[in-house]
Amino acid sequence: MAKSSDHLRRFDSQLKNTLAPMLEENGFSRADRTRLWRRPSSSVKDAYHLVWFQIGESASTLGGQFTVELGLYYPKYDRFRNGRTLFGPEIAACHFDLRKRLGFLLPKPTDKWWAYNNGEDDLTKQITAVIHLLTQRGLPWFDEADTPETAAAYNTGKLPEPDRQRQEAREKALAAKK
Numbered sequence: 001m002a003k004s005s006d007h008l009r010r011f012d013s014q015l016k017n018t019l020a021p022m023l024e025e026n027g028f029s030r031a032d033r034t035r036l037w038r039r040p041s042s043s044v045k046d047a048y049h050l051v052w053f054q055i056g057e058s059a060s061t062l063g064g065q066f067t068v069e070l071g072l073y074y075p076k077y078d079r080f081r082n083g084r085t086l087f088g089p090e091i092a093a094c095h096f097d098l099r100k101r102l103g104f105l106l107p108k109p110t111d112k113w114w115a116y117n118n119g120e121d122d123l124t125k126q127i128t129a130v131i132h133l134l135t136q137r138g139l140p141w142f143d144e145a146d147t148p149e150t151a152a153a154y155n156t157g158k159l160p161e162p163d164r165q166r167q168e169a170r171e172k173a174l175a176a177k178k
Helices: 004-025 120-145 148-156 164-177
Strands: 036-040 048-055 065-073 099-101
Touching: 004 048, 004 120, 048 120, 065 120
Parallel strands: none
Antiparallel strands: 036 048, 048 065, 065 099
């Protein structure tokens, strides 16, 4: 039986060889040594579109699975750094209302996780499905979310502050699923 590290190496190889070319064709570049891709926003200076491949914790029911997070990063609304760029744009720093899991863009929204530990052929199928969803749903979401109106709200400070109670409730619900 293959070790978890072997599965992750195959997963990372698939990201690099299969998925990265599609993202790069769409203006994204990979952040060093991460599963995060970024591209500059066309609407707001120093803002970015982010695509992150989150790995489920091995000790949880999500071990051996991954999900795809999308985010629109505006430095002014960086949740942790108050606009200071310490590490560059990352998903966790995105304004809460400007993040979306790829599965929630499906016709029947769901917290979708894909397996990466069921063998090479299955992994190829999973990555192919993700490429299709990113192309059909994920990339268009950036066009819908990163509008001149959103940029104007950003520039005038009119984006809503993240609703901390709603955020905490969602985090508790996700933790309960694990």
